[in-house]
Amino acid sequence: MAKKEQGFVQDITPMDEDFSRWYTDVVKRAELMDYSDVRGCMVIRPYGYGIWELIQKEMDARFKETGHKNAYFPMFIPENLLKKEAEHVEGFAPEVAWVTKGGNEMLAEPLVVRPTSETIICSMYARWVQSYRDLPMLLNQWCNVVRWEKSTRPFLRTSEFLWQEGHTVHASYEEAQEETMRMLEVYREFAYNVLAIPVLTGQKTEKEKFAGAQDTYTMEAIMHDGQALQMGTSHNLGQHFAKVFDIQFLDKDGQRKYAWQTSWGTSTRMIGGLIMVHGDDRGLKLPPRVAPVQAIIVPIAMHKEGVLDKAGEVLAQLQAAGIRAEMDTREQSPGWKFNEWEMRGVPLRIEIGPKDIEKGQAMFARRDTHEKTAVSLENIAQSVKEMLDNIHDTMLEMAREHRDAHIFHAETFDQVREAVDKKKGFALAPWCGDRACEEHVKAECGITTRCMPFELQDQAEGKVCACCGKPAKKMIYWARAY
Amino acid sequence: MAKKEQGFVQDITPMDEDFSRWYTDVVKRAELMDYSDVRGCMVIRPYGYGIWELIQKEMDARFKETGHKNAYFPMFIPENLLKKEAEHVEGFAPEVAWVTKGGNEMLAEPLVVRPTSETIICSMYARWVQSYRDLPMLLNQWCNVVRWEKSTRPFLRTSEFLWQEGHTVHASYEEAQEETMRMLEVYREFAYNVLAIPVLTGQKTEKEKFAGAQDTYTMEAIMHDGQALQMGTSHNLGQHFAKVFDIQFLDKDGQRKYAWQTSWGTSTRMIGGLIMVHGDDRGLKLPPRVAPVQAIIVPIAMHKEGVLDKAGEVLAQLQAAGIRAEMDTREQSPGWKFNEWEMRGVPLRIEIGPKDIEKGQAMFARRDTHEKTAVSLENIAQSVKEMLDNIHDTMLEMAREHRDAHIFHAETFDQVREAVDKKKGFALAPWCGDRACEEHVKAECGITTRCMPFELQDQAEGKVCACCGKPAKKMIYWARAY
Numbered sequence: 001m002a003k004k005e006q007g008f009v010q011d012i013t014p015m016d017e018d019f020s021r022w023y024t025d026v027v028k029r030a031e032l033m034d035y036s037d038v039r040g041c042m043v044i045r046p047y048g049y050g051i052w053e054l055i056q057k058e059m060d061a062r063f064k065e066t067g068h069k070n071a072y073f074p075m076f077i078p079e080n081l082l083k084k085e086a087e088h089v090e091g092f093a094p095e096v097a098w099v100t101k102g103g104n105e106m107l108a109e110p111l112v113v114r115p116t117s118e119t120i121i122c123s124m125y126a127r128w129v130q131s132y133r134d135l136p137m138l139l140n141q142w143c144n145v146v147r148w149e150k151s152t153r154p155f156l157r158t159s160e161f162l163w164q165e166g167h168t169v170h171a172s173y174e175e176a177q178e179e180t181m182r183m184l185e186v187y188r189e190f191a192y193n194v195l196a197i198p199v200l201t202g203q204k205t206e207k208e209k210f211a212g213a214q215d216t217y218t219m220e221a222i223m224h225d226g227q228a229l230q231m232g233t234s235h236n237l238g239q240h241f242a243k244v245f246d247i248q249f250l251d252k253d254g255q256r257k258y259a260w261q262t263s264w265g266t267s268t269r270m271i272g273g274l275i276m277v278h279g280d281d282r283g284l285k286l287p288p289r290v291a292p293v294q295a296i297i298v299p300i301a302m303h304k305e306g307v308l309d310k311a312g313e314v315l316a317q318l319q320a321a322g323i324r325a326e327m328d329t330r331e332q333s334p335g336w337k338f339n340e341w342e343m344r345g346v347p348l349r350i351e352i353g354p355k356d357i358e359k360g361q362a363m364f365a366r367r368d369t370h371e372k373t374a375v376s377l378e379n380i381a382q383s384v385k386e387m388l389d390n391i392h393d394t395m396l397e398m399a400r401e402h403r404d405a406h407i408f409h410a411e412t413f414d415q416v417r418e419a420v421d422k423k424k425g426f427a428l429a430p431w432c433g434d435r436a437c438e439e440h441v442k443a444e445c446g447i448t449t450r451c452m453p454f455e456l457q458d459q460a461e462g463k464v465c466a467c468c469g470k471p472a473k474k475m476i477y478w479a480r481a482y
Numbered sequence: 483m484a485k486k487e488q489g490f491v492q493d494i495t496p497m498d499e500d501f502s503r504w505y506t507d508v509v510k511r512a513e514l515m516d517y518s519d520v521r522g523c524m525v526i527r528p529y530g531y532g533i534w535e536l537i538q539k540e541m542d543a544r545f546k547e548t549g550h551k552n553a554y555f556p557m558f559i560p561e562n563l564l565k566k567e568a569e570h571v572e573g574f575a576p577e578v579a580w581v582t583k584g585g586n587e588m589l590a591e592p593l594v595v596r597p598t599s600e601t602i603i604c605s606m607y608a609r610w611v612q613s614y615r616d617l618p619m620l621l622n623q624w625c626n627v628v629r630w631e632k633s634t635r636p637f638l639r640t641s642e643f644l645w646q647e648g649h650t651v652h653a654s655y656e657e658a659q660e661e662t663m664r665m666l667e668v669y670r671e672f673a674y675n676v677l678a679i680p681v682l683t684g685q686k687t688e689k690e691k692f693a694g695a696q697d698t699y700t701m702e703a704i705m706h707d708g709q710a711l712q713m714g715t716s717h718n719l720g721q722h723f724a725k726v727f728d729i730q731f732l733d734k735d736g737q738r739k740y741a742w743q744t745s746w747g748t749s750t751r752m753i754g755g756l757i758m759v760h761g762d763d764r765g766l767k768l769p770p771r772v773a774p775v776q777a778i779i780v781p782i783a784m785h786k787e788g789v790l791d792k793a794g795e796v797l798a799q800l801q802a803a804g805i806r807a808e809m810d811t812r813e814q815s816p817g818w819k820f821n822e823w824e825m826r827g828v829p830l831r832i833e834i835g836p837k838d839i840e841k842g843q844a845m846f847a848r849r850d851t852h853e854k855t856a857v858s859l860e861n862i863a864q865s866v867k868e869m870l871d872n873i874h875d876t877m878l879e880m881a882r883e884h885r886d887a888h889i890f891h892a893e894t895f896d897q898v899r900e901a902v903d904k905k906k907g908f909a910l911a912p913w914c915g916d917r918a919c920e921e922h923v924k925a926e927c928g929i930t931t932r933c934m935p936f937e938l939q940d941q942a943e944g945k946v947c948a949c950c951g952k953p954a955k956k957m958i959y960w961a962r963a964y
Contacts, residue, residue, distance in 0.1 A: 074523035
């Protein structure tokens with residue numbers, strides 16, 4: 001056993017040795033994904049896709065509660081539509097895939113595979129929006145998108161990925177801004193309460209905002225290695241797209257006006273985020289609310305009379321209570337199974353053996369803290385539910401502690417670099433607000449601005465920019481980003 | 483009112499005048515879809531997508547109950563993969579979209595946008611399948627696919643469409659055949675019990691089978707105009723793909739063997755089917771289990787005290803009971819609303835006015851039979867549920883009557899043509915089994931074979947082929963097909 005266990009853990013590179021290899025070892029070993037023959041595209045295997053299905057279910061319920069409906073728009077976008085909004089085409093044209101041939105004929109106008117759907121959706125909104133009575137128009141789409149990436153990494157950056165994109169139309173700037181912030185809050189609440197990731201929220205700079213947006217807001221998370229991952233963005237598009245796509249409505253006052261719009265998106269990238277926030281040297285550690293298997297029952301001494309019967313009874317009780325439970329009755333030893341399910345990140349392991357049955361109990365082993373406790377078989381489904389909630393809370397708290405321990409105040413450029421490169425975290429620093437300063441820092445050392453946190457802006461008062469020394473206008477997070 | 487109602491119905495061409503125009507009027511007017519700027523691609527609007535979401539939910543539960551898991555494979559397929567299986571490439575190459583440029587560079591090898599995913603999935607199965615312990619491998623994928631169609635029609639035939647495709651691997655022919663038939667039965671049961679469509683099932687001929695399959699089975703439905711719609715297919719792929727993609731496994735007997743495979747699919751085309759089976763001159767008629775709105779509450783004399791309160795109470799009760807109910811409180815007259823919701827196919831309308839409230843009742847108006855009945859407000863949610871089940875059963879029965887009245891026995895070619903072109907239905911006829919005969923009939927008059935029904939094969943005995951006079955081997959349905 002001891003030998004097997006060792007051999008097993010050796011499949012995964014320790015985090016501190018090489019975080020990037022640890023990550024690829026984990027996603028591969030846990031069968032979340034596999035590489036394909038197609039450049040930059042990955043296969044999402046059932047265990048990884050199961051996480052995505054749970055993410056979709058949770059998010060979709062939140063979108064519907066806030067009044068949104070799903071729709072589906074064509075994946076192909078004619079070149080002329082993509083080119084209508086100047087900033088948008090500049091941002092996306094270099095990274096799109098082009099369809100130039102259909103069946104046996106060359107196309108008169110090439111089509112791009114959607115990198116995002118603002119343009120095709122706006123071309124429809126121009127028809128559907130006529131009167132203030134049609135507003136707000138609140139749609140969301142679940143789909144695949146393609147961005148031709150030069151270097152890719154599973155879940156974090158692939159040429160094709162899965163996402164949701166919300167697209168809304170409003171009668172005023174204020175309503176669009178309210179929607180933008182509402183959806184950022186939906187994302188933030190989802191990150192905390194489902195993914196157990198304590199994201200930071202704030203506004204993006206002009207340089208980092210979405211191509212074509214008026215303002216972009218973001219949720220950013222600190223990974224285990226101190227780097228940033230942008231987990232979702234919400235854009236107030238202003239009237240940028242409405243003006244080029246001619247989306248006008250007749251307002252209550254009898255005037256024809258350009259509409260105001262928002263868009264917002266999150267993707268399978270979030271799966272990369274939860275791996276890098278929660279994982280450890282044993283492998284994955286899944287937050288219970290998106291774990292395809294929440295509780296794994298491992299019968300001990302399976303061959304002994306009554307063990308499989310009792311374990312099966314418990315399994316049935318848990319499943320009847322809506323818990324995603326499975327039982328592992330394979331030939332391998334319990335020790336091998338413990339390792340296997342820990343590596344796959346299952347939040348709770350339940351061991352049931354002859355001695356446990358005698359005592360009317362089961363052993364609970366938590367993936368988050370590795371604690372083991374004996375729990376009565378009476379009302380076991382209720383005990384599991386409570387334990388899963390507790391594991392969620394504990395994982396969120398552990399991630400919050402890690403986050404807070406990796407944010408460093410910086411007043412000088414040296415301190416920014418020290419925070420990011422030595423202390424491996426985020427620098428929170430006063431900033432002048434100039435794009436040139438941001439570009440200079442990025443060119444110098446590859447560190448980028450993440451966001452301007454809403455609640456800390458008054459700290460900038462009277463300070464100077466940590467990077468260039470000019471009077472500070474904003475407080476901003478600097479980090480290295482995935 | 484009368485004038486408005488009339489004007490309203492005139493938006494939809496009567497079925498008997500022009501069925502094809504009736505269809506496009508309905509899908510457009512009911513806001514199921516809209517045409518886009520992209521050739522052959524449509525937009526699925528929220529009301530249409532809502533039907534698809536309910537179809538997905540019902541089917542997905544059935545796939546999971548039968549042991550399948552979802553996964554996601556790349557949308558792009560390298561040319562060399564598509565070309566591996568000879569029949570497959572011949573069937574699909576003429577109708578694929580080609581990506582030839584990514585970002586700013588021409589691709590060394592062009593990629594096709596998946597028309598179906600056998601090839602890309604088999605390239606992965608070749609890695610994943612090693613031992614009999616890995617089998618069966620039971621995966622399904624929900625995604626978009628592209629087939630470059632010359633002439634398109636909303637939902638029925640579009641260049642891009644949404645579908646599910648199951649792909650499984652087995653250790654023996656028998657297991658693959660069992661899976662093929664199991665999934666055909668899942669489809670059939672779904673068509674009957676969810677879509678209220680009494681499909682016919684059977685085997686496809688060699689000519690009509692899937693490109694690359696050993697045998698194809700299908701469910702076919704008879705539309706209101708007597709034409710056939712193929713609603714879903716299930717293929718036994720034999721070892722065709724396993725041999726060219728080298729999917730081998732070490733069997734229990736220590737021998738390496740090629741695996742056996744199946745694939746099976748259904749698509750948004752089913753939405754076209756349910757429109758053309760159930761609809762009438764007033765518009766859509768949705769089967770309750772996939773109706774985004776199952777019950778619409780129309781308050782009568784809304785301004786009178788207590789009406790909106792009581793109607794709102796009923797709404798809350800229905801929604802709490804899991805019924806997809808909505809209330810229409812717009813300014814328009816009740817008559818306008820009746821027409822509107824009938825056109826949109828809502829199965830049950832509930833009218834609540836001051837007199838109803840006095841009597842402790844509501845008026846139920848069924849979309850299927852147009853019957854109106856007074857129903858007590860006590861336990862109204864239960865009454866609605868029962869009514870919806872009754873509507874489902876009645877719609878299925880009406881469709882079954884239509885189906886059975888449009889199947890005609892034919893012994894000669896004239897009778898086949900008469901059944902199809904004069905009586906507007908299916909011909910059930912003895913057939914020689916020769917591809918040449920099928921090709922001749924198709925060339926002559928555009929009539930095609932639909933399937934060989936399992937349960938009627940003994941009727942062929944001693945008969946001659948209705949089309950060519952040679953001894954008959956099979957009983958087969960002939961029809962015009964969408």
